[in-house]
Amino acid sequence: MQVLIALLLVMSALAAPAAAETIYVSNEQDNTVAIVDGATMTLQATIDVGRRPRGLALSVDKKTLFVAEGDDNRLDLVDIAKRQVVGQLPSGADPEFFVVHPDGKRLFVANENDNLVSVVDIAAGKVVGTVDVGVEPEGLAVSADGSTVACTSETTSMVHLIDSRSLELIDNLLVDTRPRAAAFSADGKQLWVSSELRGTVTVFDTATRAQTGKVEFMVPGIRREGVQAVGIEMSRDGATAYVALGPSNRVAEVDTMTLKVRHLYLVGQRPWHVALSDDQKRLVSANGNSGDISFIDLENQEVVKSVPVGRGPWGVVIGP
């Protein structure tokens, strides 16, 4: 009996790192955020937020979840412990995606209708600056050192590099048609930008701002126009990138050195965004058309479970 208890304790201790996590998913069509327990992979709660929630991010202290609400022109603040909306932040018009600056004090928000990136001071609850960018700004990323913010603009087909201190544009780089997400590598040396309509990812060297490569995706049995690159998540060790491939219902695992696709995971329908667990062993995709999220076991390279979360899952983040 004691042995059994000891064994159980050991087992639960082993399972603990992966278990102590929670997945937050924005349901664009339900105006809710779904909360899924990472250990049991079950839906725990669904909380009402503002209209058309898409972009999601955790505060630096991981106590607050920010939710961008496109149709309410604001961000909701969700207290992670209480699991309820406890406040709002201004965002500028029509926020879709945003990033939390590593200083923990500012958010950079894409205002799709106004061709602006708004900078929000979290403590002051105010928009403290704006940056003019191309038509329909969408994806945002910030380098780990906080110096540079990247913003894609869909109709302009560019990624704009913004100095996060001066809020000046450093450069505007042409990318493939209808860019969606941008992501910096952990070491800040590379910037990846996905193109929805070309189904590609363009890779830039951040020092020279020169294009150094392009990732092409091909899914057997799916025509070119059905393979669209959307959300990107980079591994902490810099070796791997994960790219959601939209209507092809796949998530690609890409080797960042060779830019070759290592594996394609069949997930739910139309994955928009993906998120890595803290231990980097698990990936979760938010699948817009099938109303669920897929859990991918990266060690065994297999999709282990799909969990219905609501209508129109779009953004996904993993927290404690």
Place this chain on the structure above:
Amino acid sequence: MKMALAVLILLAIAAPGLTEPQTMVIGYLGQRRKPPPPLGPRDEAVTDDGLQGARLGIADDAGTGRFLGQQFRLQEKVLSPGEEPDGAVKEFAAEGISFVIADLDAAQLLKASAAPGAERMLLFNSRAPDDRLRQDECRINVLHTIPSRAMLADGLAQYLVWKRWRHWFLLVGPHSGDQAMAVAFRRAAARFGADIAFDHPWTFRPAEGRADTGHVTLQTEIPAATQVGDYDVLVVADEADEFGEYLEGRTALPRMVVGTQEVVATGWSPVNEEWGATQLQDRFRKQAGRWMLPSDYAAWLGVRSVGEAATRLHSVDPLAISKYLRGDDFLLSGFKGQGLSFRPWDGQMRQPVLIAGSRLLVSISPQPGFLHQRTPLDTLGIDVEESTCKF
């Protein structure tokens, strides 16, 4: 020191040349039309459809151009009723304009494409859906951004077949456009396995539905006009919008109306807000103060095509742009879920067809399951094997 100074002077001389913006002037050629009398009290007369779309295209092109040192400008000319397009084409040519949004009816478009000076231009047909302009009367200097009637009919037919509404009652108006639309519906029915159970001309005189007893007349006349055997859907061909709207809710049998009224097949509709279209609709409404119509969208597509090519080529060279537009690499984002390109065999822009209700989007074609060896978009309209176009 002197050397350094010389270099500085050289740089100063060279600098303006290096930063000199490239300028692209696109022509817009429209024709003044009498707006049809509004059918219902909520209809608004629109006199600048097409033109506003071209203007928004210029603004969007400039949005990218400002980061690349490219400027875009629209040169607008509108023909008076009866005015030949030759003069306008000549003026465009004199101004060095190579790309023209031709917001013209088929006859005027053909004249414009043959006018002296047009041989060095590329016209974007943003108005005329006539299939003959893509077939025997295709022209090497014309690309088509407005969907052809065949594409619209195929898009609707795929949706109806997907719904298993295969037995149609086709009701056709008296005008040549209505007849041509009916030809497209019949072709689509045969292609996708639908059956036109009844094929009738509309023979009633256009009624005045807004007269004080208008509904009484319609309530009497429409059941009589739709008194046929059983069918699944009534497909109406009424491009002039003269009677199609009177059918819904008044047919002899309780059947829905699709085609040119009610649930319509169209290149664009104010109800589309998917695939990021919300932003396009918002920008348009802010600029024009009204909803974006199919001809606005088609004009926007033409201007954006030129802009997209100039962006990708880092050049405003007309020959390079014309070649790129027709090539395999060209891909335009048009807020319909996939990239748009031009068919090399007839110059028609490949594009999804919206199936639109009056307040919300119903569907978009091609429908799932309609396959094609190149792209499902080529299941809509005239395919290369059927093409009689010879440039």
